[in-house]
Amino acid sequence: MSLAESEQINAGRDQRGTGGVLLSVGLLVTVCVMPVFLVGGLGVQLRAELGLTEALLGAAASIFFAAGAVSARPFAAVTERVGPTIAMRSAALGSALCLFGLAAVPNAGWLLGVIALAGVTNSLCQPASNELLMRRVKPDRRGFAFAVKQAAIPAATLSAGLAVPAIALTIGWRWVFAIAGLLALLSAVCVPRLRWTRPKARVRNSGGSTGVLLTLLSIAAGFGAAAANAMGAFVTLTAVEVGYEEGNAGLMLALGSAAGLASRLGAGALADRRKPNLLRMVTTMVIVGSIGFLLLAFGQPVLFLVGLVLGFGFGWAWQGVFNFAVAARFPDRVATATAVTQTGVFIGGALGPIIFGVLASTQGVPAAWLSAFGMMALTAVALLLAGRR
Template sequence: MRVSRKTWGVLGLAVLAQVGFSITEQGIPALNGFIKTDLGVSAAIAGLIVACFPLGRIGGSYAAGIAADRFGERRVLLAGGIVGGGLTVLAASAPVVGLCGLFFLAGAASAAATPAGGRMVLAAFPPHRHGLALGARQTGIPLGGLIATATLPSLAHAAGWRWALVFAGVLTVAFVLPLLRVELDSSSATPGAGPSPGGDRDVRLLTLWGSLVVVGQYALLAFLALDIHDATGRSLASASVLVVAAQAAGIAGRLGWGWLSDRGDRPRRKPMLLVLTSTGFVSALLLFAVPRSAPLGALLAVAVLAGSSLVGFQGLWITMLAELSPPGRVGATTGFAITFTVTAVTLTPPVLGLVADVAGTYRAVWAVLAGLLACAFIPALLVREPRDRLAT
């Protein structure tokens, strides 16, 4: 079945909106050092301020999914982007307490991004293109992160972190405004009544799987450069090249895993889920075992392998969640799962940082990660696809 130009246009708008949301989401942590220095607070207080944004996402994800099911994904994306970006701009002039509150509310509004954006793409594409389309939509997350890390610290250095925050909020609003120029099929908005996604065994299994694998994504972002810097003496700037390579591989992975899972007239996703889990597990073992004296090219290859799976998993994961959802509950199901993955994201840096402190080496992070990914095989093996559920 040929996909129309209008359908690809919907995907483009969804990716653009996700980039806008991610600029703020990933830009705020990039400003952590500037916030700490300017406000004269401890590292713990600065970390708490930054953590208010993902805490807001935890609180808002399920509600945003229900709203997308009830009122339509376009409206919820617009509202989330405009409100979230506007609150981020307001936060730029707030004192510490107000900053925490506004970051929390901005995070709650920005929680609309994946439940509503994923629902919009799913409704536009036929089933045999869901993996590629949703994988492409998820590339907006690392793309937004790359834009944020490339621009906001430089702007903060030149003009102050508050102006960088204003810039991030304005971009978030600007990137969702193109949705005003299109009219999506109003029939995609359906009543959100129905059973809770938490009552579905397979949704719970996929949620557990995603919560384990996402630890790998944020372990790479938080600790890979520090590990190489600590073990080899390379500068952080030089070691960060590996993180950039992992991010780039993750963008390709989000497309690739989804595209591979679309093969055939009646695509099966579970085989790719198992291959992806295996790839992530092997990459964690390699991150632990490869000598830090190895050539940079070898370390780069391991970073690319890790990024392709541990950063690239989200497209396939969102696709499987969406296809398991009952009609009219795609947003709620996605929002339910994201509530738990964002919780895992929030806990990953402090918990794995404590592991590294206790062990005295960042290599311990990769050992723990390998153990978590070994556990991820259990839900990956037990989860059923929609056609298998009908057969039982």
């Protein structure tokens, strides 16, 4: 079934408008990435009770993304067989089980095991939600729709931050995971219905111009995610090193997150309004964002602030338009195509913070930021090459 035929058939099947669809998808993506961000946000409490060291905390994030990298492609095939509605509901239920499991873990070993399962669940959620957005959202709203989906990531980090004083320090950290599990169950109920016919066309990631294009896009996504995830993990540490107080360093992270959230939504709306060359738009955002990473390496408070806004506002905000570009290029096999690029994202997300941390501890934080700048430069090169295909 073509994308146009699917739109016509599903127009009357689920009476929810675009806003309802975006709300349900945003909630689902949030709860699917929430396990790894809640573990990070509750690191102090988990260290005190479970003995979760800083090294194990970093390992948890890497395991989450590595598990997603392994399972993204197989789950894309599952999505195309059963349809995005069943896949998304399965992802929501899986995330709920993982969150309830995290609420009951007896030690750090069990926590790492559950985090791995959560990464697998997230890898089912991502391509399935991309497929649903392309089928259920009108063409002139898809850019904003993908932006809202990607905005769920800073929403998850914000939720993790708020959960510490509101819940963890009052009734206990286990209740944070339990409440998040209930939200995951709610998201399963809210998934929009979609009549589904398995597509016949095939998308290959090896051989031919299509394979080269997807390979370049996956490489770009991997390097970009490596740099962006490193920024999210180490920006507060850098803020303290350049002279900001610890309390203000937290505000710097909040400022960067706000810039990233606003930029994601703004870029999506601009893509709908101006109908630009999407890959060229992503490349521009990456280049501007790379300047921000470079400024972070100078160790000056003012340059740090400017680099923070550019890094979060452009260097970590291009994923929504990027996913939209991939989906628009392969409209009849959205799940498979975005799973290929999502594999790159997961690999970069797993390796980026590790590489940054090793360089920061051995060569210094400025050298680590220069490496992140280099990753963003490689992202831009891969995107430029992909844009010529």
